[in-house]
Amino acid sequence: MKKFTFGWSVLLAACLIMIICLPVWGQTIKIGVIGPMNFVQGKGHWNGAVMAAEEINAQGGVNVGKQKMKIELVKADSNEFINVTDAANAMERLMTQDKVDFVVGGFRTEAVLAMQDIAMDYKKIFIGCGASDIELCSRVAKDYNRYKYFFRGTPFHNGYLVRTSFAHLATGGAAIKKELNVPVRVAIVAEKAAWAEPMVAAAQAVIPKMGMELAGIWRPSAVATDVTSELSAIQKSGANLIFTIFSSSVGITFARQAGELKVPALQVGINVEAQKDGFWEATKGMGNYVFTMETYIRGVEVNKLTKPFVETYFKRFKETPTYTADTYIAIKHYLVPSIEATGTLDADKIVAHLENRVFEVPSGTDKFEKDAQGQPTHDLTWGPGYQTSLGGQWQDGKIVGVWPNKWKATPTSPEVTFNGMVPIKLPPWMKK
């Protein structure tokens, strides 16, 4: 009887400890980080989120009403480059098994559209940090009650990507006119992918209006491993400016082979591979003078938040953040201030608060757009004073900021120049 009583006492004490501790274990905000984790984009998603969680937790956590809650991240590999179904399953798992409170991430539009529907089914806030398709936010305006839980984190939508690219193209064209005093002939080289189609169509229409000649359009496969044929044809066409639209491995192949063959033309546009620190090594240094749209460049400050973020990230992960690392912004600047302001994890209350905020983030200032009818789209506002992104050029082993540098969005707009900009350079072999 004595043994029995002792045994029961121990068990009772253990139960009591568990009951007392349970609320402590439960006091976390679970955030799902979803992305292609074996690829650089997914690594960016995860690293950005880790940095945000570490900073917030180091300060004691998030004030939710009278409670202090820590952030707990849940990693979900979407495998979305290979299989959209895997991405949908990963999101479903976050909702049903991991029971996360919020989700950040996603990269490929086709996958994010599927993930978005699942998150909306569960009424969970999902901040997209990778896909640019405008449809993701058009859905919010069209069916607000269902899709209001989706917000665009990064990048701005593909319509604005086009506008920014044309501003970059104009910068490249102006440099050629100024330094070489020759007419600018543009070759459009776009990988064969759905996202590039509207950009090619727009470029065809806009380039002649910009006072430049169109030399031709080339559409290699997104995974082409040899573009020497295209490069020979481009050189034959007399193009001195190449408008690139690449998100895949062809960006490396094209830059490497064009540099190796010393094709006398400046490459300007979107080359996602050129946004990464590893581009120089991947092209064996042949990617010199490649100009691409960028989000973060070491030494370039958009506002006071840029440098601390970029340098801390670099110190922590030994690389410059790419745009998918904006999961940091999604957690630290989107979610946490709105949770603290509303004092709750209730998605509807957070949505109502978040969609009306205007706030600084390391890449600019975020303000969520409304459509022509005044309906919220949760898309990012583009333009001077908001988000513009950067133009970076590889110059002798490192990427430097070359845009916006005295850029005027319209003839009457004020000039925009971010701290740390340097002049654009033409490849020396263009001058012969």
Place this chain on the structure above:
Amino acid sequence: MNIIISGLIMGSMLALLGIGFSLIFGVARIVNIAHTAFYMLAAYFIYQLSIKLGLNPILGMLIAVTTVTLLGLLVYKFLIDPIREHEGAVLIATIALAMVFQEGVLLSFTGDYLTVDFLIDGFFTIGGVKVFYQQLLTFGMVLLAMAVLWFLLMKTKLGLAIRSMAEDREIANLMGMNESRLAMITLGISVALAGFTGAVLAPLTVLNPYMWMEPLIMMMAVVVLGGLGSIKGSVVAAFILGFAEAAVVFLIPQGAFLKGSVALTIMILVLLMRPEGLFGIVFEEER
């Protein structure tokens, strides 16, 4: 000129892959879908040895081809040989094997795009077309590999045995040839060719865990167009498809991405007229 030079380079690379695949199919009726996965492995080995470990690139290539060949022999012994009589099972097993290689590479190297150095930097111009020295070197090495293979098949006892087995397995068996051993040796040669292709192509391509899929389709097209199991057919078909791809890029710049589809369409058209492929009849009759 552009079309000729690009076509020659593309064709020679396809030929090397096609010959290896055709060889093992002709001799042992093994449809090795993992053939281009061995090519991928060799390229990654070279990256690991020459870029990560700083080994001499040529030494790296030799080690890569040897390692991949040994791996191929192990695969034959433990995976293919036990199920060799069931062609469907071999086909599925080698698909699974290729997926295992792919996932292994993804885990080890991640999905990041990687490149290796050219053995010779620079380019020269011929007929207004710029050609990398590395492409010329690759083309030369491919021709050399083909010459060595021709010598091996036509001028050695082993080659005679392989050809005999390809012509009639049963008779070769009755003549005392060890069919399984010969199949293993042939698979070794076939995988070595895939590894060699990966080694010489690595500097000209971008490495990623899915790089085995695209050449697999083109290699199958080469083999089917040339006539299943016909080495001569594979060489001819490889150059036809190589020139077709180059012509598409030059003649339809906006449709450059269609080069694979056009090449496959040519294959279908030829097969409609000659269902056995370009050099399939004699081979099949001999069998």
